[in-house]
Amino acid sequence: MIKGKVIPNNLVVFLVVFYTSMGISKYIQVLWFNNHNALFNYSLSYASMAIFGSLSFIISSFINHWSIQKLLRVFLPLYAIGMSLRVFYESPIIAILSGGISGIGASVCLLAIRSWIYYLSDENKEHKEKIISFRYTIMQISLTIATLISGQLIFFINTNNKYIYLLVISAIMLLFLIGMKNIPIRNSVETKKNKKTFKLPTNKSHSIFLYLSVLILGISTSLIEPLIPVLIKNVGYNAAVASIIYTMYGIFKVLSIFLFKFNIFSRNASKTFVTLELTSGIIIIILGFIGIDRILMVVFLMIIGIETAGFFVLKEIMEYDMLPKNELVLYLGIIQSAFLLGDALGSILGASIYTVYGENVLISILGMIIIISGATYHRMYVYMKKQRDFCSSDHGTQT
Structure with missing residues (x-):
């Protein structure tokens, strides 16, 4: 395992909470929609999330000069809003809206996380391979644990609204990350502040x-x-x-x-x-x-x-x-x-x-x-x- 001074504790906590929240919401949503015979709306939400998430390269061109901290403080709440809208299974429009908001929020948050990881790799080049692989390790472990926790909570909670509670709680978990301290206030590299217009790399x-x-x-x-x-x-x-x-x-x-x-x-x-x-x-x-x-x-x-x-x-x-x-x-x-x-x-x-x-x-x-x-x-x-x-x-x- 990597020493704490190489992987800061706040990053470990951030990744565990972020991916656990993501895993719980993803697992609960499909069951919630299935219980109400709304899997078509679920597929609309999933497709919308993928499509809007795939537009992150356009968004990144506008926010290339933003700090990692600013990216997370702006787009974590957006992701949480999208996740909370998953409680509404009836409307195809809301399903698409939920997927779109979640897709944009999650994709930019993931960009910020990877920039954070690369920032640490630049600071500790001798451990770069372990630092970079650390994110995927935590992601897989957290998603596996999230699935296990979700299944157990559904089994033991005896209330009709348990799916709604879990969806809302998973969204709220993201909000606790907004105030996390010691997130890098600059990006993984210094960049010149360009005009805020869409552009591709040179x-x-x-x-x-x-x-x-x-x-x-x-x-x-x-x-x-x-x-x-x-x-x-x-x-x-x-x-x-x-x-x-x-x-x-x-x-x-x-x-x-x-x-x-x-x-x-x-x-x-x-x-x-x-x-x-x-x-x-x-x-x-x-x-x-x-x-x-x-x-x-x-x-x-x-x-x-x-x-x-x-x-x-x-x-x-x-x-x-x-x-x-x-x-x-x-x-x-x-x-x-x-x-x-x-x-x-x-x-x-x-x-x-x-x-x-x-x-x-x-x-x-x-x-x-x-x-x-x-x-x-x-x-x-x-x-x-x-x-x-x-x-x-x-x-x-x-x-």
Whole structure:
């Protein structure tokens, strides 16, 4: 574990509360809407959140000069408002409004959190890999705990309004974070205050190719993930055993995170990343051609669990090394927007392929996309890192 002086206590508390609140609200909302036969409105809210969240790169261009503290103080309340509107399941309009407000609030808060993490990484370069992977570790643990807590509270609370109470409480939890002290009052890098007009990073070709490569990454992560409970059940496991397997799958992902914290992997993040993606993709394609049964489903989940954990941990380390520091928020906004849009497209594409062609074809296609996305993103990383290093050395010779 990282020493407290490297990861400040206020960041630990912030991440735990933020992701626990997010997890409780997400879990309760789908159950609340399902209880009232309003899953269509839930899907509208989910899609709205993804679409508005994907616009964060536009917002980031206007607030590039804002401090991390200011970003959180403005957009945490906005996220809380969106979450509190989830109590209204009847109206499609309110569902869309709730998703839109939540999408904007959450996406900018996540930009601020990543900027905070990169700020600490700049201050402690010898621990940068551990610091960057720390956020994803806390996120997975907090979301897992949030799901467990939510399920237990629903079971033990005997009141008709328990879902409303939990949705409101999860929103209020975010408000407690607004007054947190010692949040950096400047961004992770010093930037000149530009006019408040929409703009892309200086290198437009980098922006476009980065957006497309991350879009493919987003598709790969969501192509099959939402369907995993259905796939487990379809290979012959009953509902009780299927829920246990799915829970173990989540725990396995959390444990896999710690594997990629070893220096042998984190110090060579780009090489580990492309090796992991290519190897996982090939194995998954083979499993799809063989045909998934009960035993191979467990093998498949293990491969996906390791691939997903390594994907997120290594990807963020790579981004720290390749993104230009003077336009960090702009690039993070582009990455987050592309990933959210890819996530939305992937879930739709995956459901369509599964409905028409079945799970084995879907699994094979997943393996192909993992290979393509991994190779594309690694190539983008090599190119952008060379350009950044060249610009840094060129700047150094002039000063």
